[in-house]
Amino acid sequence: MKADQEKIDLQAEIASPQPISIIVGDRLCVHCGYNLTGQSIFRESHYDLLIARCPECGSVTSLQDYPSLGRWANRWAGVAAGLWVFLLLAMWAGSSGAIFGISMATAMEASSGPFRSYIDDQFQEWKIEQEALAANNPSTANSATNNTAIQGITLPTGTPAQAQVFFRGGGLYTNFSKWWDLQDNAALIKQFGGWRQAVDNDAFYFWILLTLLAFAMGCFWGIALLKQRRRGLLIWASLIIATSCVFAIFAFVDWFTTDAYYPRSASEHVIAPPILVLSIAFAVIPLFTGVLLGRPIARRLTRILLPPRLLNSLSTLWITDGLEPPHLQSSR
Amino acid sequence: MAISHICINCAKDLARQPAIFDPHYSLPLVICPDCNKASVRRPNYYSIKYKSLLRIITVFSTLLFQTLCIIALxxxxxACVFLIGNVVFLMTDAELSRLSVTNVIIAVSLTSIATGAWLTAGFSHIPKLKVWIGWSVFLVMVTAIASIIYFLSKSNIDANFGSATILLVLANxxxxxxxxxxxxxxxxxxxxxxxxxYLYQILARELWQWRKRRLSLGRTR
Structure with a gap:
């Protein structure tokens, strides 16, 4: 008797309702939390209620809602939104900082190569010349070109020649900035054999890291800024690059306002600025690619890694680009 | 004070009207005493959010697990490919005796069996041929990248660019x-x-039966 009644009810339910609409937004099943987006809405015949059935747990969800009167729901929503905005701002600064940081590392590494040694050698030659001149002309014996005299330091008798060179050249560089101001940077690079020789090519290994990181960050932003279309995403990526450029300005100011006291800093003053600009410009390619490909990659990966049952919780990834939610695609 | 619940038909506030539980739909219903229109009392807002959170946690845990499996396997x-390469081509007898061939075979077997089990259980929603071909291609790519990094770190590319490239191609x-x-x-x-x-399906089936009993689904009203 009971079984018959069940059968009749089931038949009535199957026969009577025709879908009158489809859920297009996010609406969770009250029993299991399944996202009902894409499910059909029926007019139930007995109570004349609008209902949808959860395809996972089978339970009926009423579609008639009343606003929640509790204040805490809105408060928690506000807190969550605030945290999300804070996270995005932090990530913005982090992304720009990371691009700037790796570009800066590339620039520093590029300037620490053979050109630095060349500057050092040139300076040592100049010093030897100056010391010889000073020795020939006693009136300038205590001039600024003599390191040991200036510093008031006398090297102990018997100090090996190599150590003397190190002490005078590598340890103090007293007149380096004075010598450096007399140099023509472009001519110095030309003498050395051009930019290709001057830049330490090992620095460009950092570009592998830069590519991976910028692409990963691009993917993150492509997914995080769900409401943005391609244009908006590209504008955001440009903002990240612009912020990196702002960070770079501080480095430029530091390079152009301070004197070079060592061959290393002199080499940085010449080589690092263009390499820094080049690295930041290079980061544009993986960042923009990541931003544009982030969502398709995320969709593809979730499709591969997750069983269809769990996919619909991430259906926003599809809906936001005007695509059908995955569980509806697979049901066809 | 009870939360307001307005009848959508006649606008009577049903806040003080007790809800009856409809066993067929498993919904708390309130029948308006004036117009007889049924409306559903809103379930607890936070319980839905909690369930949604649980589901999101499940989704991200699964993603994390799968990602960790990919990285580990x-x-x-x-590592096994490099070990096999070392055993076959590079090692001296002394090194071979230290790194027992049996250990290498055990490592290779365990890794392979774990990979096979994971590819079968973790990607049951994708056609098998696609999964196996995809994983093989992925492994070839990873090994190629690992070899490139290995050779970049070991050899002087500037001096021996030609021989390093040949070695790289050979290794791959x-x-x-x-x-x-x-x-x-x-x-x-x-x-x-x-x-x-099979174990997972049994577990899922039991869970479904339990949920069905709990929600009283399939009962007549």
Whole structure:
């Protein structure tokens, strides 16, 4: 008797309702939390209620809602939104900082190569010349070109020649900035054999890291800024690059306002600025690619890694680009 | 004070009207005493959010688990390929005696079987051929990248660019053989993966029965 009644009810339910609409937004099943987006809405015949059935747990969800009167729901929503905005701002600064940081590392590494040694050698030659001149002309014996005299330091008798060179050249560089101001940077690079020789090519290994990181960050932003279309995403990526450029300005100011006291800093003053600009410009390619490909990659990966049952919780990834939610695609 | 609940038909506030539980739909219903229109009392807002959170946690845990499996198994496979390469081509007898060949065989077998089981159980929603071909291609790519990094770090590319490139190509080509062997060995893991799937299905079925009983689904009103 009971079984018959069940059968009749089931038949009535199957026969009577025709879908009158489809859920297009996010609406969770009250029993299991399944996202009902894409499910059909029926007019139930007995109570004349609008209902949808959860395809996972089978339970009926009423579609008639009343606003929640509790204040805490809105408060928690506000807190969550605030945290999300804070996270995005932090990530913005982090992304720009990371691009700037790796570009800066590339620039520093590029300037620490053979050109630095060349500057050092040139300076040592100049010093030897100056010391010889000073020795020939006693009136300038205590001039600024003599390191040991200036510093008031006398090297102990018997100090090996190599150590003397190190002490005078590598340890103090007293007149380096004075010598450096007399140099023509472009001519110095030309003498050395051009930019290709001057830049330490090992620095460009950092570009592998830069590519991976910028692409990963691009993917993150492509997914995080769900409401943005391609244009908006590209504008955001440009903002990240612009912020990196702002960070770079501080480095430029530091390079152009301070004197070079060592061959290393002199080499940085010449080589690092263009390499820094080049690295930041290079980061544009993986960042923009990541931003544009982030969502398709995320969709593809979730499709591969997750069983269809769990996919619909991430259906926003599809809906936001005007695509059908995955569980509806697979049901066809 | 009860939260306001307005009848959508006649606008009577049903806040003080007790809800009756409809066993067929498992919904708390309030029938308006004036117009007889039924409306559903809103379920607890936070309980839905909690369930949604649980579901999101499940989704991200699964993603994390799958990602960790990819990293671990791809890493282990590449390590095994390097081990096999070392055993076959590079090692002296003394080194071979230290790193027992048996240990290498055990490592390769375990990695392969685990890979086979995981590919079967973790990707049951994708056609098998696609999964196996995809994983093999992925392994070849990872091994190629690992070899490139290895050679970049070991050899002086500027001085011996030609020979380094030849070595690199040779290493990548040779790596295909152990990968192929491991993928064939991985087929041993298929029954194990099927067993895991069977266990999962039993668990899911039991969970569904429990949920069905709890929600009283299928009962007549």
């Amino acid at each position: 791809a890493g282990a496979t590449v 080509t040779l790596a295909l053989i152990p990968i192929l062997v491991m993928m064939i060995l991985a087929m041993v893991g298929i029954p194990l993966g099927n067993f895991f799937l």
